[in-house]
Amino acid sequence: MTTHVTIVGAGLGGLTLARVLHDHGIPATVHEAEASAEARAQGGMLDIHDGNGQPALRAAGLAEEFRGLVLEGRQASRALAPDGSVLYEEGDDGTGGRPEVMRGELRRMLLDSLPAGTVRWGRKVRAARPLGDGRHEVAFADGTSVVTSLLVGADGAWSRVRPLLSDAAPEYVGMSFVETCLLDADTRHPATAKAVGDGAMFALAPGKAIQAHRESGGTLHAYVALRRPREWFDGIGLPGAAGVARLAREFAGWAPELTALITDADTAPVLRPLHTLPAAHRWERVPGVTLLGDAAHLMPPSGEGANLAMYDGAELGAALAAHPGDVEAALTAYERDLFPRGAAEAADASRLHTLMFGDDAPHGLIEMLAGQQ
Incomplete structure (x- = not known):
């Protein structure tokens, strides 16, 4: 050819x-x-x-x-409740x-x-x-x-x-991610580093989530998910401090080691609207x-x-x-x-x-993951 x-x-x-x-x-x-x-x-x-x-x-x-x-x-994963308690955990034994x-x-x-x-x-x-x-x-x-x-x-x-x-x-799916990073987390953000663990962490609730994974060099890379219209995100002032504070209020009552992935980020938040x-x-x-x-x-x-x-x-x-x-x-x-x-x-x-962000979150996803073990 x-x-x-x-x-x-x-x-x-x-x-x-x-x-x-x-x-x-x-x-x-x-x-x-x-x-x-x-x-x-x-x-x-x-x-x-x-x-x-x-x-x-x-x-x-x-x-x-x-x-x-x-x-x-890094194939390790864990699911946390909004209060930071562990709901599900799976290690990485090298066979995944x-x-x-x-x-x-x-x-x-x-x-x-x-x-x-x-x-x-x-x-x-x-x-x-x-x-x-x-x-x-x-x-x-x-x-x-x-x-x-x-x-x-x-x-x-x-x-x-x-x-x-x-x-x-x-078409917009009705949800956006906001991407943040915490750098040198084991030293500078130890509580959050412990919460995230060795691989991926997700803390889910209906219509919202805080997700993160541990990268090389001690970086925690987070994706904060929230179901809101595009106009809501456009109007809260991201990536400025007021926008970060407004986003964090959507997670009021969540464990501080989780919300630190929003409030204590070392990089400017990046809005990622989801489309399909x-x-x-x-x-x-x-x-x-x-x-x-x-x-x-x-x-x-x-x-x-x-x-x-x-x-x-x-x-x-x-x-x-x-x-x-x-x-x-x-x-x-x-x-x-x-x-x-x-x-x-x-x-x-x-x-x-639907399992991650629907009305039954996080229980449906955890049941699915537990059934795969």
């Missing part, structure tokens, strides 16, 4: 696709809006699952490099199927596995349009453009490629273009998003390699499996969202 693949988005899914294509001798270029690999922080930890993320990395020939990134002991790594380190591993020049930085897509015969033009904000016979949208929730295939747009695409999002086959990751199947956080994106990338790369000279056969085969896979995971994510 000699068709050059144009990938929009240098996230984990787009980079996995580029790596698998490279291994099969298929040329590809990744266009990324960010100015460089270091332009912004790449988020916290990811648990890489044995059913999708890990097979994707094996397909990319990076299993050994991935193992070198794993943070031992979801080892934790830092997202930024995983992305750097993928970037380093690609030939120099594969990723073009500072290439923010302004628009994409069809030219006929399976060809598309991608126009960038800097005034340049490219024409391609195979375009892959790996550009996330607000994909500029998706409109070529679908009218679907992300329709659970059974799909499209009719359009020649020369497809999607992967959140561009294809955005869903509420479930731990599967990054794993699915990498798996999509690996599967698309494998399909293109298996159908040399026949792009449409490859894309048809890829999407035949993509649609039911995305729909099933979206349904699971919706159920998990």
Whole structure:
């Protein structure tokens, strides 16, 4: 196959696709809006699952490099009541199927596995349009453009490629996360560090939660969840002190070692509104273009998003390699499996969202976790 693949988005899914294509001798270029690999922080930890993320990395020939990134002991988890008492706890004995790594380190591993020049930085897509015969033009904000016979949208929730295939747009799920970090927590925030434990901690109640995980270097990375309209968050004054205080009042009466993840943060709070695409999002086959990751199947956080994106990338790369000279056969085969896979995971994510934040929280989730032991 000699068709050059144009990938929009240098996230984990787009980079996995580029790596698998490279291994099969298929040329590809990744266009990324960010100015460089270091332009912004790449988020916290990811648990890489044995059913999708890990097979994707094996397909990319990076299993050994991935193992070198794993943070031992971080698969431990605990559920706390709002008063700080422990409701559920599971240690990390090293046999779990979801080892934790830092997202930024995983992305750097993928970037380093690609030939120099594969990723073009500072290439923010302004628009994409069809030219006929399976060809598309991608126009960038800097005034340049490219024409391609195979375009892959790996550009996330607000994909500029998706409109070529679908009218679907992300919808707010009614809840937002506020992201914070406590640094050097064992020394500077010992009570909170003890509450979080060695891995992940979640304290849930109907419509709200304080969740955190322990990263490398003693950092506690928290996601404070609250069910409120977007306008409520826009009006409370985040990221300023007044907004932090207003958010903390929503957790009045909770244990101070938990609310410290809001009030004592060492980084400015970052608002993360949650959006979703329709659970059974799909499209009719359009020649020369497809999607992967959140561009294809955005869903509420479930731990599967990054794993699915990498798996999509690996599967698309494998399909293109298996159908040399026949792009449409490859894309048809890829999407035949993509649609039911995305729909099933979206349904699971919706159920998990209800267990975590619904009227029965946290009891339904704890019963589910206890049943898996």
